[in-house]
Amino acid sequence: MRNRAGLETRQKILDATRSLLSERGLEGTTVKAVCDRASVRAGSFYNLFDSKEQVVMAVMREAIQAVDPDPEGTGDVGVGDLIEAYISYLGNDPALARVYLLVAINGSLTDEDTARRIARHHADRTDRFVAAMRHDRPELAATEIVARVEALLAALNGYTMQALLDPSFDFAAHARRLLTMEPAGDGA
Amino acid sequence: MRNRAGLETRQKILDATRSLLSERGLEGTTVKAVCDRASVRAGSFYNLFDSKEQVVMAVMREAIQAVDPDPEGTGDVGVGDLIEAYISYLGNDPALARVYLLVAINGSLTDEDTARRIARHHADRTDRFVAAMRHDRPELAATEIVARVEALLAALNGYTMQALLDPSFDFAAHARRLLTMEPAGDGA
DNA sequence: CGCTTTCTTGAGCATTCACTCTAATTTGAA
DNA sequence: TTCAAATTAGAGTGAATGCTCAAGAAAGCG
Numbered sequence: 001m002r003n004r005a006g007l008e009t010r011q012k013i014l015d016a017t018r019s020l021l022s023e024r025g026l027e028g029t030t031v032k033a034v035c036d037r038a039s040v041r042a043g044s045f046y047n048l049f050d051s052k053e054q055v056v057m058a059v060m061r062e063a064i065q066a067v068d069p070d071p072e073g074t075g076d077v078g079v080g081d082l083i084e085a086y087i088s089y090l091g092n093d094p095a096l097a098r099v100y101l102l103v104a105i106n107g108s109l110t111d112e113d114t115a116r117r118i119a120r121h122h123a124d125r126t127d128r129f130v131a132a133m134r135h136d137r138p139e140l141a142a143t144e145i146v147a148r149v150e151a152l153l154a155a156l157n158g159y160t161m162q163a164l165l166d167p168s169f170d171f172a173a174h175a176r177r178l179l180t181m182e183p184a185g186d187g188a
Numbered sequence: 189m190r191n192r193a194g195l196e197t198r199q200k201i202l203d204a205t206r207s208l209l210s211e212r213g214l215e216g217t218t219v220k221a222v223c224d225r226a227s228v229r230a231g232s233f234y235n236l237f238d239s240k241e242q243v244v245m246a247v248m249r250e251a252i253q254a255v256d257p258d259p260e261g262t263g264d265v266g267v268g269d270l271i272e273a274y275i276s277y278l279g280n281d282p283a284l285a286r287v288y289l290l291v292a293i294n295g296s297l298t299d300e301d302t303a304r305r306i307a308r309h310h311a312d313r314t315d316r317f318v319a320a321m322r323h324d325r326p327e328l329a330a331t332e333i334v335a336r337v338e339a340l341l342a343a344l345n346g347y348t349m350q351a352l353l354d355p356s357f358d359f360a361a362h363a364r365r366l367l368t369m370e371p372a373g374d375g376a
Numbered sequence: 377c378g379c380t381t382t383c384t385t386g387a388g389c390a391t392t393c394a395c396t397c398t399a400a401t402t403t404g405a406a
Numbered sequence: 407t408t409c410a411a412a413t414t415a416g417a418g419t420g421a422a423t424g425c426t427c428a429a430g431a432a433a434g435c436g
Contacts, residue, residue: 009383009384023297024297024298025293025294025297025298026215026294027214027215027294027298028297028298030422030423030424031423031424031425032422032423032424040384041384041385041386042385042386042424042425042426043383043384043385043386043426043427044383044384044385045425046424046425046426047382047383047384048383051424051425052423052424052425101293102293102294104353105213105289105290105293105349105352105353106213106214106215106290106294108352108353109211109212109213109216110212110213110215110216115353118353119353119354122350122353147365150362151343151362151365151366151369153346154342154343154344154345154346154347154350154362155339155342155343155346156342156346157342157345157346157349157350158341158342158343158344158345158346158349159342161293161345161346161349162310162342162345164293164296165292165293165296165303165306165307165310166307174338174339174342177335177339178339181339181369197413197414218392218393218394219393219394219395220392220393220394228414228415229414229415229416230394230395230396230415230416231396231397231398231413231414231415231416232413232414232415233395234394234395234396235412235413235414236413239394239395240393240394240395
């Protein structure tokens with residue numbers, strides 16, 4: 001093993017970047033702050049990463065990956081399972097969830113690649129939820145399922161945002177309640 | 189009228205700041221960029237505003253105000269009216285909506301005052317929607333109404349975020365569809 | 377032990393940032 | 407027309423940013 005030390009430093013930098021992004025946002029996450037928190041000098045940073053942007057993107061990819069723990073191939077997953085997985089993820093590592101929203105909204109304005117990445121992830125997530133709802137409610141029409149999933153995910157994202165803004169917000173309870181909601185057909 | 193010129197310049201600066209925030213986000217909105225777009229020199233900027241933060245806050249207050257056009261005192265407003273108002277606002281001036289989300293998520297991390305302002309606005313908006321839903325469905329229990337409004341607003345915010353990320357997203361159609369959704373009581 | 381590769385250091389670079397200041401210009405009341 | 411206040415211009419400040427680089431320390435191989 002030739003570069004163990006380098007890998008350890010790399011991890012320290014990633015950890016520092018993730019926590020800083022979560023605590024202070026994009027603007028507050030400077031290379032100096034990252035280096036200080038990681039106990040590393042600027043030279044080491046640029047020995048392992050080409051730019052600040054590259055680290056931020058690495059953390060964001062980490063966040064995207066984590067948003068929905070991968071049930072890879074499991075066919076009998078319901079919407080409830082996906083929601084529960086998301087709840088526990090957001091409870092265990094709120095930092096990553098914050099980073100996701102932060103970088104999505106900020107990065108998408110300036111960086112086209114980020115915008116595509118986020119869009120792609122959202123499409124994948126929608127597909128996953130659609131499959132889960134088809135498993136739960138095989139009697140529903142395809143378009144109906146998509147519409148419900150879109151509303152569900154929008155609400156989930158809205159609650160995530162709220163949790164980011166207000167730490168005392170009970171995300172789990174609100175998220176679970178979404179499970180009991182469904183279209184009435186003809187509304188008020 | 190002693191300071192008409194100053195007022196015009198002030199407006200030019202506010203317009204430039206709003207559009208820049210919407211297009212490039214907080215980081216991309218520099219004082220130089222604002223001055224360039226407003227065709228004004230730095231000296232004029234600081235003659236009218238104390239700091240960059242002050243202009244950003246002014247635009248944000250504008251955005252908060254605009255998010256829900258004020259029906260001030262009108263008692264017979266339904267949820268549908270509020271949603272339609274929001275749709276037309278977001279359609280007519282997407283820049284302000286983007287600014288709102290942007291500053292809410294970024295500013296709340298660093299600035300405590302912004303965080304309070306956003307929280308307060310969210311509470312007010314919730315109250316408005318609760319009143320509207322009470323008008324539509326007087327038979328529902330208070331707690332039930334609050335729960336539905338919370339889900340509705342979360343979905344609305346989620347869709348807003350999506351519209352910000354993807355300009356081709358049909359916000360109006362999705363927002364209107366939320367009107368037809370309601371809890372099933374006992375879900376799947 | 378020697379020797380190459382990998383890693384770290386930390387001073388320092390160019391650039392950009394928000395912001396200041398003085399002098400000049402414009403404005404509007406008298 | 408006069409004059410003072412309001413407004414603007416634009417060079418300039420210091421601090422902070424992302425990033426570079428030459429030199430040395432540490433690590434792993436023979």
